[in-house]
Amino acid sequence: MDEQDPCGCGPALSRRSLLGMSAGAMSVIAVGCAxxxxxxxxxxxxxxxxxxxxxxxxxxxxxxxxxxxxxxxxxxxxxxxxxxxxxxxxxxxxxxxxxxxxxxxxxxxxxxxxxxxxxxxxxxxxxxxxxxxxxxxxxxxxxxxxxxxxxxx
Ligand code: FES
Structure with a gap:
């Protein structure tokens, strides 16, 4: 994953913001961005x-x-x-x-x-x-x- 584009969805999320999220929240983002x-x-x-x-x-x-x-x-x-x-x-x-x-x-x-x-x-x-x-x-x-x-x- 690109630090600036973790789900292919543009530069909205940084690595730091991703590290603070639970696995569940990250899966919602990944599904939501697909x-x-x-x-x-x-x-x-x-x-x-x-x-x-x-x-x-x-x-x-x-x-x-x-x-x-x-x-x-x-x-x-x-x-x-x-x-x-x-x-x-x-x-x-x-x-x-x-x-x-x-x-x-x-x-x-x-x-x-x-x-x-x-x-x-x-x-x-x-x-x-x-x-x-x-x-x-x-x-x-x-x-x-x-x-x-x-x-x-
Ligand atoms: S990236 Fe925002 S609406 Fe498409």
Whole structure:
């Protein structure tokens, strides 16, 4: 765990504050911080920062509304790739624009939800509810009929 980011939820807790907590309190924090409903996060190679996702290898994206969480070169916050209607795709950073927690997916609302302080985002990254004030970062996605690609660096 990172001293500044003990549960992947941003810099809110220090090592000193964690040492003063009971194991029960720490487990509540860990559970409370966990992003929900992302499914398996796939680590994909991203040579020169370019992520390429072949649809044939990722049936999660075969249908409208499909989504896939990926991590470029196993580093950084996950990115959620979402298929809209038809052949429209988006790729959103799941790093909350408030304090950097990993945003999860709220199945019932069809929205992205931050487990740390409750910010919510639409599937195009738009900010629906604070405390975050900015939309999620998105990547410029290209789709050639078989492969989705976007550059992360
Ligand atoms: S980090 Fe605070 S709402 Fe996401």
């Amino acid at each position: 992003p929900k409903n992302l499914g398996e996060i796939r680590d994909l190679q991203a040579p020169e920062g370019m992520v390429e996702i072949t649809l044939a290898d990722h049936p999660e994206l075969a249908q409208p509304g499909g989504r896939l969480a990926v991590r470029a070169d196993g580093k950084g916050k996950p990115i959620l790739v979402v298929r809209g209607n038809g052949d429209e795709f988006s790729a959103l950073s799941l790093k909350c624009t408030h304090l950097g927690c990993t945003v999860g997916f709220d199945e019932s609302a069809g929205e992205l939800a931050c487990p740390c302080h409750g910010s919510r985002f639409s599937l195009d990254g738009g900010n629906l509810k604070g405390p975050a004030k900015k939309p999620l970062a998105d990547y410029n996605v290209k789709f050639d009929g078989t492969t989705i690609s976007f550059k992360v660096a």
